[in-house]
Amino acid sequence: MAEREDFLKYLQTERRYSPHTLKSYATDLLQFQKFCSEQYETEQLIGQSHLVIRSWMVHLKESGSSSRTIHRKLSSLRSFYKYARKMGWTDLNPVLKVPTPKLSKRLPVFIAETSMENLLDHFSFPDDFGGERDQLLVTLFYETGIRLSEMIGLLEKDIDAAACQIKVLGKRNKERILPVSKETMSFITRFQRLKRMQFEGELPLELLVTDKGNKLYPKFVYRKVNTYLSLVSTVQQKSPHILRHTFATHMLNNGANLNSVKELLGHSSLAATQVYTHNTIDKLKKIHEQKHPRG
Numbered sequence: 001m002a003e004r005e006d007f008l009k010y011l012q013t014e015r016r017y018s019p020h021t022l023k024s025y026a027t028d029l030l031q032f033q034k035f036c037s038e039q040y041e042t043e044q045l046i047g048q049s050h051l052v053i054r055s056w057m058v059h060l061k062e063s064g065s066s067s068r069t070i071h072r073k074l075s076s077l078r079s080f081y082k083y084a085r086k087m088g089w090t091d092l093n094p095v096l097k098v099p100t101p102k103l104s105k106r107l108p109v110f111i112a113e114t115s116m117e118n119l120l121d122h123f124s125f126p127d128d129f130g131g132e133r134d135q136l137l138v139t140l141f142y143e144t145g146i147r148l149s150e151m152i153g154l155l156e157k158d159i160d161a162a163a164c165q166i167k168v169l170g171k172r173n174k175e176r177i178l179p180v181s182k183e184t185m186s187f188i189t190r191f192q193r194l195k196r197m198q199f200e201g202e203l204p205l206e207l208l209v210t211d212k213g214n215k216l217y218p219k220f221v222y223r224k225v226n227t228y229l230s231l232v233s234t235v236q237q238k239s240p241h242i243l244r245h246t247f248a249t250h251m252l253n254n255g256a257n258l259n260s261v262k263e264l265l266g267h268s269s270l271a272a273t274q275v276y277t278h279n280t281i282d283k284l285k286k287i288h289e290q291k292h293p294r295g
Helices: 001-012 020-038 049-061 067-086 114-121 129-144 148-152 183-199 218-231 240-253 256-264 269-291
Strands: 163-171 175-179
Touching: 001 067, 001 218, 020 049, 049 067, 067 218, 114 129, 114 175, 114 240, 129 148, 129 163, 129 183, 129 218, 129 240, 148 218, 148 240, 175 256, 240 256, 240 269, 256 269
Parallel strands: none
Antiparallel strands: 163 175
Protein backbone atom coordinates (compact mmCIF):
# COMPACT_ATOMS: atom_id res chain seq x y z
CA MET A 1 0.00 0.00 0.00
CA ALA A 2 1.09 3.53 -0.75
CA GLU A 3 0.76 4.74 2.85
CA ARG A 4 2.87 1.92 4.20
CA GLU A 5 5.60 2.37 1.61
CA ASP A 6 5.61 6.12 2.16
CA PHE A 7 6.00 5.58 5.90
CA LEU A 8 8.88 3.12 5.46
CA LYS A 9 10.63 5.50 3.07
CA TYR A 10 10.26 8.24 5.67
CA LEU A 11 11.88 6.02 8.32
CA GLN A 12 14.74 5.21 5.96
CA THR A 13 15.53 8.63 4.52
CA GLU A 14 14.56 11.06 7.25
CA ARG A 15 14.83 9.04 10.45
CA ARG A 16 17.83 7.05 9.19
CA TYR A 17 16.61 3.77 10.67
CA SER A 18 18.84 0.73 10.19
CA PRO A 19 17.91 -1.95 7.62
CA HIS A 20 17.16 -4.36 10.47
CA THR A 21 14.72 -1.92 12.11
CA LEU A 22 13.08 -1.11 8.78
CA LYS A 23 12.55 -4.80 8.14
CA SER A 24 10.87 -5.19 11.54
CA TYR A 25 8.49 -2.28 10.86
CA ALA A 26 7.63 -3.62 7.42
CA THR A 27 6.97 -7.11 8.79
CA ASP A 28 4.75 -5.83 11.59
CA LEU A 29 2.62 -3.71 9.25
CA LEU A 30 2.27 -6.53 6.72
CA GLN A 31 1.22 -8.97 9.46
CA PHE A 32 -1.43 -6.55 10.67
CA GLN A 33 -2.70 -6.08 7.12
CA LYS A 34 -2.88 -9.84 6.64
CA PHE A 35 -4.86 -10.17 9.88
CA CYS A 36 -7.28 -7.44 8.76
CA SER A 37 -7.68 -9.15 5.39
CA GLU A 38 -8.40 -12.56 6.90
CA GLN A 39 -10.63 -11.40 9.73
CA TYR A 40 -12.27 -8.24 8.37
CA GLU A 41 -11.84 -8.58 4.59
CA THR A 42 -9.84 -5.38 4.21
CA GLU A 43 -6.13 -4.56 3.98
CA GLN A 44 -6.61 -0.85 4.66
CA LEU A 45 -4.43 0.46 7.50
CA ILE A 46 -6.09 3.86 7.54
CA GLY A 47 -9.46 3.85 9.28
CA GLN A 48 -8.96 0.78 11.48
CA SER A 49 -10.44 1.10 14.98
CA HIS A 50 -8.74 0.33 18.28
CA LEU A 51 -11.04 -2.69 18.61
CA VAL A 52 -9.48 -4.27 15.51
CA ILE A 53 -5.99 -3.65 16.89
CA ARG A 54 -6.97 -5.13 20.26
CA SER A 55 -8.31 -8.23 18.51
CA TRP A 56 -4.95 -8.55 16.72
CA MET A 57 -3.15 -8.35 20.06
CA VAL A 58 -5.36 -11.17 21.38
CA HIS A 59 -4.71 -13.20 18.24
CA LEU A 60 -0.95 -12.77 18.63
CA LYS A 61 -1.11 -13.80 22.28
CA GLU A 62 -3.15 -16.90 21.49
CA SER A 63 -0.68 -17.75 18.72
CA GLY A 64 2.17 -17.84 21.24
CA SER A 65 3.78 -14.44 20.72
CA SER A 66 5.57 -13.08 23.78
CA SER A 67 4.57 -9.84 25.50
CA ARG A 68 7.79 -8.28 24.26
CA THR A 69 6.99 -9.19 20.64
CA ILE A 70 3.44 -7.85 20.95
CA HIS A 71 4.78 -4.69 22.56
CA ARG A 72 7.11 -4.11 19.59
CA LYS A 73 4.39 -4.70 17.00
CA LEU A 74 2.09 -2.30 18.83
CA SER A 75 4.89 0.26 18.82
CA SER A 76 5.23 -0.15 15.03
CA LEU A 77 1.52 0.55 14.56
CA ARG A 78 1.66 3.51 16.93
CA SER A 79 4.49 5.07 14.91
CA PHE A 80 2.64 4.47 11.65
CA TYR A 81 -0.57 6.12 12.83
CA LYS A 82 1.39 9.00 14.32
CA TYR A 83 2.93 9.56 10.90
CA ALA A 84 -0.50 9.15 9.26
CA ARG A 85 -1.89 11.96 11.44
CA LYS A 86 1.10 14.12 10.56
CA MET A 87 0.41 13.56 6.86
CA GLY A 88 -3.30 14.31 7.27
CA TRP A 89 -4.44 10.80 6.30
CA THR A 90 -6.41 10.37 9.51
CA ASP A 91 -7.51 12.38 12.53
CA LEU A 92 -7.03 9.62 15.10
CA ASN A 93 -4.34 7.29 16.36
CA PRO A 94 -6.34 4.19 17.35
CA VAL A 95 -3.34 2.62 19.10
CA LEU A 96 -3.63 5.20 21.90
CA LYS A 97 -6.76 3.36 23.09
CA VAL A 98 -5.03 -0.02 23.17
CA PRO A 99 -3.42 -1.04 26.50
CA THR A 100 0.28 -1.86 26.21
CA PRO A 101 1.38 -5.30 27.51
CA LYS A 102 3.47 -5.15 30.66
CA LEU A 103 7.06 -6.22 30.17
CA SER A 104 9.32 -7.90 32.67
CA LYS A 105 12.62 -6.07 32.90
CA ARG A 106 15.51 -8.01 31.38
CA LEU A 107 18.97 -7.12 32.55
CA PRO A 108 21.53 -6.73 29.75
CA VAL A 109 23.79 -9.76 29.28
CA PHE A 110 27.50 -8.99 29.26
CA ILE A 111 30.88 -10.72 29.03
CA ALA A 112 33.11 -10.87 32.12
CA GLU A 113 36.15 -8.57 32.20
CA THR A 114 38.52 -11.53 32.54
CA SER A 115 36.99 -13.15 29.46
CA MET A 116 37.47 -10.02 27.36
CA GLU A 117 41.04 -9.72 28.64
CA ASN A 118 41.74 -13.33 27.64
CA LEU A 119 40.35 -12.75 24.15
CA LEU A 120 42.04 -9.44 23.36
CA ASP A 121 45.33 -9.85 25.23
CA HIS A 122 46.10 -13.56 25.18
CA PHE A 123 44.27 -15.14 22.24
CA SER A 124 46.20 -15.35 18.97
CA PHE A 125 44.08 -14.12 16.08
CA PRO A 126 45.02 -15.42 12.60
CA ASP A 127 48.17 -13.76 11.29
CA ASP A 128 46.65 -12.38 8.08
CA PHE A 129 44.41 -9.57 6.86
CA GLY A 130 41.24 -11.29 8.07
CA GLY A 131 42.68 -11.94 11.52
CA GLU A 132 43.85 -8.34 11.91
CA ARG A 133 40.44 -7.07 10.83
CA ASP A 134 38.61 -9.42 13.20
CA GLN A 135 40.74 -8.39 16.16
CA LEU A 136 40.22 -4.70 15.41
CA LEU A 137 36.49 -5.32 14.96
CA VAL A 138 36.10 -6.89 18.40
CA THR A 139 38.43 -4.32 19.97
CA LEU A 140 36.43 -1.35 18.67
CA PHE A 141 33.11 -2.89 19.71
CA TYR A 142 34.38 -3.42 23.24
CA GLU A 143 36.36 -0.21 23.64
CA THR A 144 33.77 2.22 22.23
CA GLY A 145 30.35 0.59 22.69
CA ILE A 146 29.66 1.32 19.02
CA ARG A 147 26.49 -0.06 17.41
CA LEU A 148 26.58 -2.65 14.63
CA SER A 149 25.26 -0.19 12.03
CA GLU A 150 27.79 2.42 13.18
CA MET A 151 30.64 -0.07 12.85
CA ILE A 152 29.62 -1.01 9.32
CA GLY A 153 29.38 2.66 8.35
CA LEU A 154 32.71 3.70 9.93
CA LEU A 155 34.79 5.40 7.24
CA GLU A 156 38.50 6.01 6.84
CA LYS A 157 37.89 9.76 7.03
CA ASP A 158 36.19 9.31 10.42
CA ILE A 159 39.51 8.38 12.03
CA ASP A 160 41.40 11.18 13.79
CA ALA A 161 44.73 9.60 14.66
CA ALA A 162 46.23 12.76 16.16
CA ALA A 163 43.38 13.21 18.62
CA CYS A 164 42.91 9.45 19.23
CA GLN A 165 39.22 9.59 18.41
CA ILE A 166 36.71 8.39 15.86
CA LYS A 167 33.49 9.95 14.55
CA VAL A 168 30.41 7.77 14.21
CA LEU A 169 27.03 8.42 12.62
CA GLY A 170 24.39 7.12 15.01
CA LYS A 171 20.62 6.89 15.14
CA ARG A 172 18.57 9.79 13.78
CA ASN A 173 21.66 10.81 11.79
CA LYS A 174 23.38 12.12 14.93
CA GLU A 175 27.16 12.31 14.96
CA ARG A 176 29.24 11.74 18.07
CA ILE A 177 32.95 11.59 18.83
CA LEU A 178 34.34 8.55 20.63
CA PRO A 179 37.79 8.38 22.23
CA VAL A 180 40.07 5.39 21.73
CA SER A 181 43.29 4.49 23.48
CA LYS A 182 46.69 5.24 21.95
CA GLU A 183 47.27 1.52 21.65
CA THR A 184 44.05 1.01 19.70
CA MET A 185 44.76 4.01 17.46
CA SER A 186 48.17 2.52 16.65
CA PHE A 187 46.33 -0.70 15.81
CA ILE A 188 43.99 1.22 13.49
CA THR A 189 46.82 2.97 11.63
CA ARG A 190 48.69 -0.33 11.31
CA PHE A 191 45.57 -1.94 9.88
CA GLN A 192 45.14 0.93 7.42
CA ARG A 193 48.65 0.31 6.10
CA LEU A 194 47.88 -3.40 5.81
CA LYS A 195 44.69 -2.62 3.89
CA ARG A 196 46.60 -0.46 1.40
CA MET A 197 48.94 -3.38 0.80
CA GLN A 198 46.07 -5.87 0.56
CA PHE A 199 44.01 -4.08 -2.10
CA GLU A 200 45.31 -2.55 -5.30
CA GLY A 201 43.80 0.52 -6.89
CA GLU A 202 41.16 2.62 -5.19
CA LEU A 203 40.82 1.83 -1.48
CA PRO A 204 37.41 1.11 0.06
CA LEU A 205 35.95 4.13 1.88
CA GLU A 206 35.01 1.99 4.89
CA LEU A 207 37.60 1.32 7.58
CA LEU A 208 36.73 -2.36 7.98
CA VAL A 209 35.90 -4.51 4.96
CA THR A 210 35.49 -8.16 4.00
CA ASP A 211 38.36 -10.31 2.77
CA LYS A 212 37.51 -9.19 -0.78
CA GLY A 213 37.44 -5.52 0.13
CA ASN A 214 33.67 -5.14 0.14
CA LYS A 215 31.57 -3.29 2.70
CA LEU A 216 30.74 -5.29 5.81
CA TYR A 217 27.20 -6.57 6.27
CA PRO A 218 25.34 -7.54 9.49
CA LYS A 219 25.50 -11.33 9.13
CA PHE A 220 29.23 -11.22 8.44
CA VAL A 221 29.92 -9.12 11.54
CA TYR A 222 27.60 -11.18 13.73
CA ARG A 223 29.27 -14.41 12.61
CA LYS A 224 32.74 -13.07 13.41
CA VAL A 225 31.78 -11.77 16.85
CA ASN A 226 29.91 -14.96 17.71
CA THR A 227 32.90 -17.09 16.73
CA TYR A 228 35.38 -15.23 18.92
CA LEU A 229 33.12 -14.75 21.94
CA SER A 230 32.38 -18.48 21.88
CA LEU A 231 36.06 -19.06 22.66
CA VAL A 232 35.92 -17.22 25.99
CA SER A 233 32.30 -17.15 27.17
CA THR A 234 29.35 -19.48 27.70
CA VAL A 235 26.66 -16.77 27.61
CA GLN A 236 23.85 -17.73 25.25
CA GLN A 237 23.90 -14.47 23.31
CA LYS A 238 27.17 -13.67 21.58
CA SER A 239 26.26 -10.78 19.31
CA PRO A 240 27.81 -7.37 18.60
CA HIS A 241 25.14 -5.83 20.84
CA ILE A 242 26.40 -7.93 23.76
CA LEU A 243 29.75 -6.18 23.39
CA ARG A 244 27.88 -2.86 23.63
CA HIS A 245 26.29 -4.07 26.87
CA THR A 246 29.70 -5.24 28.04
CA PHE A 247 31.28 -1.86 27.32
CA ALA A 248 28.63 0.00 29.33
CA THR A 249 28.67 -2.43 32.25
CA HIS A 250 32.45 -2.47 32.58
CA MET A 251 32.61 1.33 32.36
CA LEU A 252 30.12 1.71 35.22
CA ASN A 253 31.74 -1.07 37.26
CA ASN A 254 35.00 0.82 37.08
CA GLY A 255 33.54 4.12 38.28
CA ALA A 256 32.42 5.91 35.10
CA ASN A 257 29.76 8.60 35.45
CA LEU A 258 26.33 7.46 34.22
CA ASN A 259 25.83 10.56 32.09
CA SER A 260 29.23 10.08 30.46
CA VAL A 261 28.32 6.51 29.52
CA LYS A 262 25.02 7.83 28.11
CA GLU A 263 26.92 10.23 25.82
CA LEU A 264 29.36 7.55 24.71
CA LEU A 265 26.54 5.14 23.86
CA GLY A 266 24.61 7.84 22.00
CA HIS A 267 21.45 7.36 24.07
CA SER A 268 18.85 10.11 23.77
CA SER A 269 17.79 9.81 27.42
CA LEU A 270 19.39 8.74 30.67
CA ALA A 271 16.65 6.18 31.25
CA ALA A 272 18.04 3.99 28.47
CA THR A 273 21.45 3.95 30.16
CA GLN A 274 20.21 3.34 33.71
CA VAL A 275 19.43 -0.29 32.95
CA TYR A 276 23.16 -0.98 33.14
CA THR A 277 23.35 0.17 36.76
CA HIS A 278 21.58 -3.04 37.80
CA ASN A 279 24.56 -5.04 36.65
CA THR A 280 26.82 -3.25 39.13
CA ILE A 281 25.02 -4.73 42.16
CA ASP A 282 27.55 -7.56 42.55
CA LYS A 283 30.37 -5.05 42.79
CA LEU A 284 28.41 -2.96 45.28
CA LYS A 285 27.85 -6.05 47.41
CA LYS A 286 31.58 -6.74 47.45
CA ILE A 287 32.33 -3.13 48.41
CA HIS A 288 29.74 -3.35 51.18
CA GLU A 289 31.27 -6.57 52.49
CA GLN A 290 34.76 -5.08 52.46
CA LYS A 291 34.04 -1.59 53.77
CA HIS A 292 31.05 -1.77 56.09
CA PRO A 293 31.72 -2.80 59.71
CA ARG A 294 28.86 -5.28 59.53
CA GLY A 295 29.37 -6.19 55.90
